[in-house]
Amino acid sequence: MPEFLSWFIEPFAYPFMLRALYAALIVGVATPVLGTYVVLRGMAFFGDALAHIILPGVVIAFLLGWPLVIGALVIGIAAALLIGAISRHTDIKEDAAIGVVFAGAFALGVALISTQRSYAVDLSHILFGDVLGVATSDLWMMAGIGFVVLVLIFAFYKEFLVLSFDPNLAATLRLPVSFLHNLLLVLLAAVIVLSIQAVGVALVLAMLVTPASTAYMLTRRLPTMMLFSAGIGVVSSALGLVFSFHWNIASGPAIVLVETVFFAIIFLLAPGRGLLARWRLAHARDAAS
């Protein structure tokens, strides 16, 4: 086997690295695919906030010995609906309502953690992920959630498409707009829970928006955008783990950095829309005139 290939494969001889790879791949597919809607609907701030809001849910579940996923999902869904209610029933703008709930819940989460003795260690796991510590039982649950999320995205594809393109059209076509919107929020909470294992609360946003934004520059069709987004997510997750193994970098940030490098490359070089292509076009115009 060529040496450079074994460099990529070698880390996964360790069972914990292999489990980490599976976890990262699940996250790398499900989160970027849903992320396309986050990017198209301009929900990036909402996604980031939801990730922080989920913190107390994770902590409470941890303290009670429940699966973290359950606590996170419950809090995430409750918060998503609460934000909707606050902005609907008061004059407060939605982003401010998100801010209030976001900061309050995050503070509650950190306060709860700080009552525990092993405060520093666990907080960093939740903030920056602990994909190397994924247990086999976690994996099954992650695979289950990821699968359900993808099935729902597929099942409601055309409805989500219309809702994202033009909410007014969705209403004129008598689609159940608020049901679909809430479903999207629930799916968002679910992929955030998945991503927290891999990259942590602080970096979930990258999984949601970076691959999808990169894909957005490469195509002008939604299905292709989802496919590219998942592809970038998967490759970044695997490469990030390899780099983190060899260079001794925390795995979550490593994954996110690889995604960011992909984004930077595409931003510069994307055919037709990249910086280079735009510069060339402008240059050609100057030369012509």
Add this chain to the structure above:
Amino acid sequence: MPHEQQANVQQFLQRPSVHAHDAEPLEVHKLSVRFNGVTALEQISFTLPAGTSAAVIGPNGAGKTTLFKVIAGTLSPSSGAVKVYGEQPGGHVCIAHVPQRSRVDWDFPASVADVVMMGRVRKLGLFRWPTRADWNFVQAAMEQVDVDALAGRQIGELSGGQQQRVFLAQALAQEAELVLMDEPLTGLDLPSQESILAILKDLKLRGTPVMIATHDLNLAAEHFDRVLLLNRRLIANGPPQEALTPAKLMEGFGGHVQVLPGEQAALMVTDTCCDGEDDNA
């Protein structure tokens, strides 16, 4: 206070209602809309018979977009009633409401064919994917408005006139029986305007009533059977020569109209256009 109306899940699971065709396509009765105490529309009543076209004119903030939203059933009125083919608009999927071009996200990753197919999403129903018959329907709709050659293009790559025609194809794919268009000709060159007017005429002749909102009095007078002069209240409603009298225009546009005295009184409306009309107007 009016609220954005949302179809509930129950409704979504039922088949869309089929309407009685002996009823008037559109009947608006004493319709009023208030936003937080501010009146946007007051006591509007009119009917639109089958096979007619109407232009709604009025200054910015006159309530044109609000009126269309209520008719489309996406906004509920504070009082009064709208009946489309004899029933409340809420149950219908036969109303097409083409938004102003400035309201559309033209960078959205969708091709022309994708956008036209969106018109059929509700008819397809839950968990069903478009069949060959649906794609044929979409193809026929695109051919009718002459955008079939652009089917694979991303919508942002089209000219303004082509974009507007794509939305008309979407309305055809929706099998719309009442077409509402917000400022469809704003910012288009003359040939594009002509081609869209031709399509609207064609729709009308096949019995589908068409209503557009516009700032352009000439256009309204030349190409539409009826003119509705709106400024929160319905000031005039009738054939162009009856609706567009100097007195009525003065009332509708207020200080923005100047009547130049002369042998044949000439009118100037100095109200400027268009994209600024906000959601609550």
